[in-house]
Amino acid sequence: MNAVSEAAQAPRGRATAEMVAEKARVSRVAVSRAFNPHASLKPEKRELILKIAQELNYTPDRAARALVSGRSHLVGVIVPDVCSHWESQEIDALTTALQNEGFATLLFKTRTDYSMDEQLLAYMRGFNPDSVIAFVENVKPRTLARFLDRAVPIYVHYPHTGMAEEGEAEGPLHDRLNVLQHDGIDQAVALLQGYGARRIAYLSGLDKSRASHAREQTLRRVMAERGLPPPVVAPGDFSYQTAYQATIDLFKVGEGADAVFAANDVAAFGVMDALRHELGLRVPQDVKVVGFDDIAQSHWKSYNLTTVKFDLDERVRALVRLINRRLNNPGAPGFQETLNTRLVVRGTVG
């Protein structure tokens, strides 16, 4: 009987790191390093250790390790809504990227008004996350800081101006992913203008969303710069249903528009369906439609939406970089990453 099959038949139960080290003829430290994706170790050595660890049914206890190392390998993610299309795609890509870096994703949902239950924040702290990413700016750095021991929160931020505000250090230490919306919006308005649209309506997102406010402010500025009248604002909430109803109101009660700029793609689908199925209008011949996000559904033939793209892969890479930079430099001043947007042209403007 060789060593492998012997080990495979070992009774279930937790082996110790020492047992693994002895069997692999490596040091106890090497075993630790093998389980830390960030520690350097020869690939063959890591492979051997992991193989033997598996045979012996050994895994490091993360709760015990967290107390010693101070690292939990958990990344808290605060989102308002997992099942919104954009966010589910972002959480999916982020979870994959974090797993590859040796982190697990710990999900927290905000209340519907984007605030966060303080008991839940206290809970979050109890898990001692290595990092926390806030996808809404409504949970303020000052609030989060009260509930974090060592994690420096990362905010996804949508500046109003075309530039990231350098060195803005409101409240306690935090890192930032700045998403500049100006370029994509400017390209969209130029395209609409090029096809003769003048009266452009903005179908807003949730009133509580800072991303939607920034989007509206940027649109107003771009339209003014281009000599267009200010947008009519139809109140939305990022949902298909509200967009559908708001579009009917806009065209039946209000004065309509040459084009509708929706705060996200899903709302743009609601706009299109109301225009076509309820109002008997053609897209893009009668009314042009632009969305925001470029979710996978924007390719679907029923919509084939022209939209302002946030590059998901770039976003995820930037977030992972921010986490690792911060863990390597716990005391450094706030880090920033900045991403741009661009227009993806499909069939709803033209």
Added chain:
Amino acid sequence: MNAVSEAAQAPRGRATAEMVAEKARVSRVAVSRAFNPHASLKPEKRELILKIAQELNYTPDRAARALVSGRSHLVGVIVPDVCSHWESQEIDALTTALQNEGFATLLFKTRTDYSMDEQLLAYMRGFNPDSVIAFVENVKPRTLARFLDRAVPIYVHYPHTGMAEEGEAEGPLHDRLNVLQHDGIDQAVALLQGYGARRIAYLSGLDKSRASHAREQTLRRVMAERGLPPPVVAPGDFSYQTAYQATIDLFKVGEGADAVFAANDVAAFGVMDALRHELGLRVPQDVKVVGFDDIAQSHWKSYNLTTVKFDLDERVRALVRLINRRLNNPGAPGFQETLNTRLVVRGTVG
């Protein structure tokens, strides 16, 4: 200066449970109970303790507590794909329900072939989850058991027969949520038959998916019972794009069909878009379409899909019940919950 504002100005730093107990004039045990949503405590008392804990910036350390109590308050969730529509809606509802019960959701993604990286499983064990829900049956109980210390995994299971297999105890202890697909499929086929459809195609899900296989087997049996010829099977993978291409093949290369039964709603959207936009066929006049899941998008006017509904709220409640029953009865034999499906009739059959 009163006690509240004094406390609010206390320096940041972790207070102890004893400090909270002293200030709230309660016992140390009461402070523990206040932070455990499952422990009984008078609401006024809990409120007071949580208020003072917040003023003093106290939260229990979950890593330390986990070592003592043996409970991590983490529920591991194994999914193939967070951004599939059904799963994102399920994770969203489940995260909300778990938060209300005092658990946090720890996300793990399988490989694209639905298997799970063993290093990742070792990782999962390190977090010492209280429970693990496997949304794919491909990660077998025997495999999972090797990587769990005390969590008893919950499987979402789709039996082929009309009944849940009672007492099936394959492999190590696990709990089960059985989803019976027969009734919804039978209703769908009856409706299709009632509107004259005879040649029914099945657009399959991923070959690796046991849910899709169970769906196909059940459809075959139902169609045979109803005197219909066996379904033509078009190979899909739950995605819009593959469904779109497979539908073109089915009608251009193959012999077409009176109706297409798709393995999920998103594939049904792909079928509809291919029929309408590529093949110039009308739904439901020329071809009828039925989906599976009843995701939120099925209401959208462009699709307005007739589909077999899995009740999301019921599913989530059943999963939370399974978790709590198991934690209260760690040694009990496998628990089962059983849910049914039903047809939701909209505009794609008629």
